Amino acid sequence: DAGITQSPRHKVTETGTPVTLRCHQTENHRYMYWYRQDPGHGLRLIHYSYGVKDTDKGEVSDGYSVSRSKTEDFLLTLESATSSQTSVYFCAISQREGNTDTQYFGPGTRLTVL
Amino acid sequence: QQQVKQSPQSLIVQKGGIPIINCAYENTAFDYFPWYQQFPGKGPALLIAIRPDVSEKKEGRFTISFNKSAKQFSLHIMDSQPGDSATYFCAALSSGQKLVFGQGTRLTINP
Numbered sequence: 001d002a003g004i005t006q007s008p009r010h011k012v013t014e015t016g017t018p019v020t021l022r023c024h025q026t027e028n029h030r031y032m033y034w035y036r037q038d039p040g041h042g043l044r045l046i047h048y049s050y051g052v053k054d055t056d057k058g059e060v061s062d063g064y065s066v067s068r069s070k071t072e073d074f075l076l077t078l079e080s081a082t083s084s085q086t087s088v089y090f091c092a093i094s095q096r097e098g099n100t101d102t103q104y105f106g107p108g109t110r111l112t113v114l
Numbered sequence: 115q116q117q118v119k120q121s122p123q124s125l126i127v128q129k130g131g132i133p134i135i136n137c138a139y140e141n142t143a144f145d146y147f148p149w150y151q152q153f154p155g156k157g158p159a160l161l162i163a164i165r166p167d168v169s170e171k172k173e174g175r176f177t178i179s180f181n182k183s184a185k186q187f188s189l190h191i192m193d194s195q196p197g198d199s200a201t202y203f204c205a206a207l208s209s210g211q212k213l214v215f216g217q218g219t220r221l222t223i224n225p
Contacts, residue, residue, distance in 0.1 A: 040123075041217060043213075058212065100165075101146075103160075105158045
């Protein structure tokens, strides 16, 4: 599992409330990613980070913000949750293996916005 | 141009059959094509991957066939088993170490 943990694993919240999801890694990887998974859409990149305080937007970044103040932690925040953000959220890291950068995923967080 | 299109959405095969999942892409800058396997309630796990300078790669019962000119690649599972029942995703690596995923295929292997 490449030393990736996500918390919480499950969360139910109400529309309009702020939510923060945490991704923690133990192996000092530089690149970290947040994806959301929805039926029929596969996994879509929300934001990613290429170092402490270095982040960039992905394909579906609207309504989400991220922060990375330490190498090991990458936080995803929904400032004001909406029902369309009900999804399963996966964190990933990128690990260099030979001449390839391989992404490994965490166990996921199931978020329900009522 | 950043899309990866995957088919079929679902597939049912008898044990011992050879399921085939197909993916197509447009962006010729993609240079790494992994397949991920996902069981219910788990994160995707890397299964096998290929670079475009190779036409085929085998790892155990799993084979990727790659057609660079057609911009297509596919996953074959030989001697499929019920334990192979899972959702499979193809992906392609773009610039900035970003993966673009296909929509996923739910595979069921019947005993």
